[in-house]
């Protein structure tokens with residue numbers, strides 16, 4: 001069997017598992033967001049702040065993919081929400097069957113919002129559907145504005161691009177307008193939110209975005 005055939009079969013199985021996950025999420029009425037980025041763009045930091053801000057209004061849980069440690073799950077769990085860790089076994093992304101297994105440990109029906117923090121990687125996570133309602137990605141101002149053209153799939157697949165670490169703009173040569181222009185050239189519908197998970201700038205708009213997506217699912221307007 002060739003390498004190409006094996007890769008196609010893996011993707012085929014993943015798509016089947018993702019469909020089953022999606023059915024389960026819809027039956028439970030929980031909105032599921034797959035958050036992706038390169039390593040260190042600020043996923044866990046943003047999710048810590050998101051959990052703090054939304055937990056009084058929404059029942060939130062987070063599943064995080066960490067290759068080697070429990071650090072992210074420990075950080076997230078310290079905010080009083082269920083935070084489960086998936087160790088993707090050396091792979092550079094989370095797969096749908098791993099989400100299914102993690103969900104066996106959650107009471108999905110009791111949740112409003114489930115966020116998946118994918119493995120830090122700008123390429124592979126975008127190739128694997130998890131059954132989520134939306135994908136969002138973080139591009140941080142410390143990574144370079146050339147990333148949309150270099151790693152196009154994640155920008156194409158995402159509903160929203162979160163431009164994080166804007167507090168660092170004065171210290172970098174990051175060109176915000178160029179990043180947005182190049183990302184929207186790949187995905188004209190891409191929603192863009194600018195923020196700093198450190199200073200809190202822009203976070204209210206992000207919290208509002210997440211709440212609005214949860215409400216849209218409840219109202220049957222998730223697509």
Ligand SMILES: Nc1nc2c(ncn2[C@@H]2O[C@H](COP(=O)(O)OP(=O)(O)OP(=O)(O)O)[C@@H](O)[C@H]2O)c(=O)[nH]1
Nearest residue numbers: 038039040041042043044045120164165196197198
């Ligand atoms: N200056 C600044 N630093 C930030 C911001 N958001 C996150 N950081 C810092 O960036 C580093 C990485 O943040 P994490 O939240 O761990 O990033 P991550 O995307 O979860 O990382 P991985 O899970 O390893 O891919 C930490 O030192 C954070 O404190 C921000 O908005 N501004």
Ligand SMILES: [Mg+2]
Nearest residue numbers: 043044072117
């Ligand atoms: Mg993290």
